[in-house]
Amino acid sequence: MFKRSVVLLLAIVVLISLVAAAFWNPAAKRQARSGGVEKIAIIYVEGVIMGGRGTGDIFGESSGTDGIIKQLHKARDDAAVKAVVLRINSPGGSAPASQEVGTEIKKLRASGKIVVTSMGDVAASGGYWLAAVTDKIYANPATMTGSIGVYIPYANWEELYKKIGIYQEKIKSGAHKDILSPERQMTQEERAIIQGMVDDLYNQFVAVVAEGRHMDPAKVRQLADGRIYTGSQAKELGLIDEFGTMYDAIDGAAQLSGIKGKPEIKEYGRTTPWSMLFGAGDEVSLEKLFFRQVRHELPITAPLAMPEQW
Amino acid sequence: MTAMGRFLENVYDVLFQPGAAMRLIAGQRLCGQALAAFLLSTLIPAVAGYYPAQAAGIGKFYPVILLLQLFGGLFFWFVSSAVLHLIAEFYGGRGSAAGLFAATGFAQLPRILIAPLVVLAMLLPAGAMPLFLGLGILGIMVWVLVLEVSAVKGAHELSGAKAILVVLTPLLTLLAAFVALVTLIGTAFLPAWPG
Numbered sequence: 001m002f003k004r005s006v007v008l009l010l011a012i013v014v015l016i017s018l019v020a021a022a023f024w025n026p027a028a029k030r031q032a033r034s035g036g037v038e039k040i041a042i043i044y045v046e047g048v049i050m051g052g053r054g055t056g057d058i059f060g061e062s063s064g065t066d067g068i069i070k071q072l073h074k075a076r077d078d079a080a081v082k083a084v085v086l087r088i089n090s091p092g093g094s095a096p097a098s099q100e101v102g103t104e105i106k107k108l109r110a111s112g113k114i115v116v117t118s119m120g121d122v123a124a125s126g127g128y129w130l131a132a133v134t135d136k137i138y139a140n141p142a143t144m145t146g147s148i149g150v151y152i153p154y155a156n157w158e159e160l161y162k163k164i165g166i167y168q169e170k171i172k173s174g175a176h177k178d179i180l181s182p183e184r185q186m187t188q189e190e191r192a193i194i195q196g197m198v199d200d201l202y203n204q205f206v207a208v209v210a211e212g213r214h215m216d217p218a219k220v221r222q223l224a225d226g227r228i229y230t231g232s233q234a235k236e237l238g239l240i241d242e243f244g245t246m247y248d249a250i251d252g253a254a255q256l257s258g259i260k261g262k263p264e265i266k267e268y269g270r271t272t273p274w275s276m277l278f279g280a281g282d283e284v285s286l287e288k289l290f291f292r293q294v295r296h297e298l299p300i301t302a303p304l305a306m307p308e309q310w
Numbered sequence: 311m312t313a314m315g316r317f318l319e320n321v322y323d324v325l326f327q328p329g330a331a332m333r334l335i336a337g338q339r340l341c342g343q344a345l346a347a348f349l350l351s352t353l354i355p356a357v358a359g360y361y362p363a364q365a366a367g368i369g370k371f372y373p374v375i376l377l378l379q380l381f382g383g384l385f386f387w388f389v390s391s392a393v394l395h396l397i398a399e400f401y402g403g404r405g406s407a408a409g410l411f412a413a414t415g416f417a418q419l420p421r422i423l424i425a426p427l428v429v430l431a432m433l434l435p436a437g438a439m440p441l442f443l444g445l446g447i448l449g450i451m452v453w454v455l456v457l458e459v460s461a462v463k464g465a466h467e468l469s470g471a472k473a474i475l476v477v478l479t480p481l482l483t484l485l486a487a488f489v490a491l492v493t494l495i496g497t498a499f500l501p502a503w504p505g
Contacts, residue, residue, distance in 0.1 A: 003318065003319045003322035003323070004315060004318045004319060004322070006322055006326075007318040007319075007321045007322045008318065010422075013426055014354060014422055014423075014425045014426060017358065017425040017426040017428070017429040018354070018357055018358060018425055020429045021358050021360075021361045021425070021428055021429050021432070022361060
């Protein structure tokens with residue numbers, strides 16, 4: 001009888017617990033009172049900015065801009081995320097890829113969320129393109145930034161091909177179908193076509209910076225001769241807003257979005273133990289891009305918004 | 311004594327006098343009662359976990375999680391008791407597979423205490439809740455492990471040390487396999503050491 005009583009008592013405790021859990025949930029009530037936990041999302045932009053899904057392996061995908069865009073969409077769809085800190089550590093990359101991410105950042109801001117940039121070692125060229133479309137830019141005085149400009153790389157390997165005995169013939173549908181082909185000298189007409197493209201992309205870049213930084217386009221053109229600036233120089237020129245670390249940027253984002261108290265941080269694209277263990281590259285390096293280009297995996301005409309050396 | 315009365319007494323004995331209880335359950339192969347105990351041990355924590363999951367915003371996935379827990383748990387119980395039976399025989403055990411199956415089903419009973427544990431955790435400040443829940447669940451898991459050792463000991467009439475080895479052998483084997491796999495894949499993927 002004693003045993004049964006103990007077990008019945010235990011059953012009653014469990015039953016009361018289940019009922020209590022159903023009708024009384026202080027955590028949920030706290031959350032409801034505060035209107036839910038307010039979060040700041042951190043999205044990392046690291047390495048060369050290049051379109052696509054990046055490289056994948058069995059432990060996950062590494063960063064191409066598709067991954068960054070996916071993270072921006074997640075932040076937009078999460079009602080608890082009030083602001084996003086874009087942590088940029090990138091020398092730039094492809095102009096279209098930078099533009100695509102920049103457009104998505106603008107959409108995120110249009111949805112009512114604050115986007116603040118925190119620059120790491122380097123946020124130049126395409127990296128600066130992204131920063132320019134955010135609400136506020138934080139950088140360290142020694143951060144490398146600027147390099148506003150575009151170039152399209154071209155290599156002429158004609159002599160090398162002759163030396164090693166490679167003669168390539170092409171049957172073309174049009175005169176310029178093999179423009180930028182490395183097997184032959186570029187013609188003057190082709191040079192003018194490419195220069196026209198570069199100028200157009202440069203104008204687009206200047207317009208983005210002028211609009212994002214509320215600067216006169218003529219002044220942007222003065223600064224945008226492709227040179228790199230230190231964070232300190234960039235602040236004097238109005239290319240960044242404040243000196244500060246990523247945590248200063250988080251505080252700034254909290255302030256701009258009206259978050260009271262300490263915000264919850266939500267990191268997107270965190271390094272997993274697997275990628276740490278197996279060294280899965282979470283960024284695209286210029287060496288990898290070079291080899292992809294040699295293997296004809298990249299469009300050879302990808303215009304680059306990045307310094308040639310960094 | 312009614313069937314319900316016998317079941318309640320078995321529940322008490324398993325929780326507070328597991329040695330004798332496991333011998334009796336395994337000897338009589340009380341598989342029906344074991345199934346009832348197992349279902350209670352799986353469903354009560356699952357229902358209690360629904361409310362925190364709802365608060366965390368994953369409530370809509372909960373029916374799927376619940377079904378996976380239920381059917382996955384039943385499958386795991388069946389397979390793990392079979393594996394333990396085989397290992398126990400290697401160590402000289404003389405019990406029956408059905409007896410061990412019944413005893414290991416009863417061994418899951420402490421998991422029903424997760425329900426009051428969740429409610430107690432709700433009373434605590436938000437900062438202390440994860441630690442309290444973590445320690446509480448760890449305590450319950452250790453209790454379950456101790457009962458599984460009792461189940462093997464009672465069902466197969468093994469010494470305490472051998473029963474511990476039977477329960478730990480699959481865990482250690484899995485751990486060793488994992489370490490070997492990680493080492494193997496790591497060796498294959500890691501870049502060569504710069505000379």
